[in-house]
Amino acid sequence: MKSLNQFVHQLAGKESGLDRVRVGTRKLEALTRRIRAALPAEAREHVVGCAPRPGAVVVLADTAAWTAQLRYLQHDLLAICRQELGERIQRVQFKVLPPEPAGSVEKPPAPGISKTVRRLLQGTATGIVDDELAAALRRLSESPEADDQDAD
Numbered sequence: 001m002k003s004l005n006q007f008v009h010q011l012a013g014k015e016s017g018l019d020r021v022r023v024g025t026r027k028l029e030a031l032t033r034r035i036r037a038a039l040p041a042e043a044r045e046h047v048v049g050c051a052p053r054p055g056a057v058v059v060l061a062d063t064a065a066w067t068a069q070l071r072y073l074q075h076d077l078l079a080i081c082r083q084e085l086g087e088r089i090q091r092v093q094f095k096v097l098p099p100e101p102a103g104s105v106e107k108p109p110a111p112g113i114s115k116t117v118r119r120l121l122q123g124t125a126t127g128i129v130d131d132e133l134a135a136a137l138r139r140l141s142e143s144p145e146a147d148d149q150d151a152d
Contacts, residue, residue, distance in 0.1 A: 028049065028050060028051070028052075030084070031050050031052075031057070031081070031084050031085070032047065032049050032050050034080050034083075034084060035047060035050060035059060035077055035080055035081075038073075038076055038077065038080050039070075039073065043066065043069060043070065043073075046061050046062050046063065046066040046069075046070075047059060047060070047061055047066075047070070048060040048061060048062050048097045049097070052085060052089075053093075055088060055089065055090045055091065056089060056090060056091045056092065056093055057077075057081040057085065057089055057092050057093070058092075058093045058094070058095055059077065059092055059093070059094050059095075060094075060095055060096070060097040061094060061095070061096060061097070062096070062097065062098055063096060063098065064096050067094040067095065067096055070094050071094055074092050074094075077092045078091065078092045112143065112144040113140075113141075113143055113144075117141075118141045118142075119141075121137045121138070121140055121141035122137070122138065122141045124137055125137035125138045125141070
């Protein structure tokens with residue numbers, strides 16, 4: 001079995017999956033910037049991103065109205081995509097990807113815990129040697145009480 005050190009040295013010469021993702025992300029960001037730069041100023045902010053597909057590039061806009069407007073610039077955008085990705089790109093497609101509304105996803109409230117569970121957590125924390133784990137259990141025991149508390 002290889003040691004961790006041997007494994008790290010073996011990977012040092014190879015490109016990791018994370019590196020490939022980073023490189024791919026940078027390429028997509030660069031293509032999106034090029035596409036935006038070629039657009040009229042009022043249209044730039046409506047291009048959300050792009051996604052290369054076999055033989056095509058999908059340009060993502062924030063509304064259907066802007067996808068319709070961008071179609072008028074399809075020829076210019078195709079030329080840019082071919083410069084960046086090569087002649088294998090035959091067409092540019094447009095899709096709507098509206099932005100997520102800010103603050104629309106709220107975390108549900110944390111469930112409360114009963115007095116009995118509080119006591120158990122505190123008792124367990126006193127018997128734990130690991131200080132960080134004991135502190136975490138104490139913090140957990142201080143969380144809000146549940147509506148359906150145990151009867152004492």
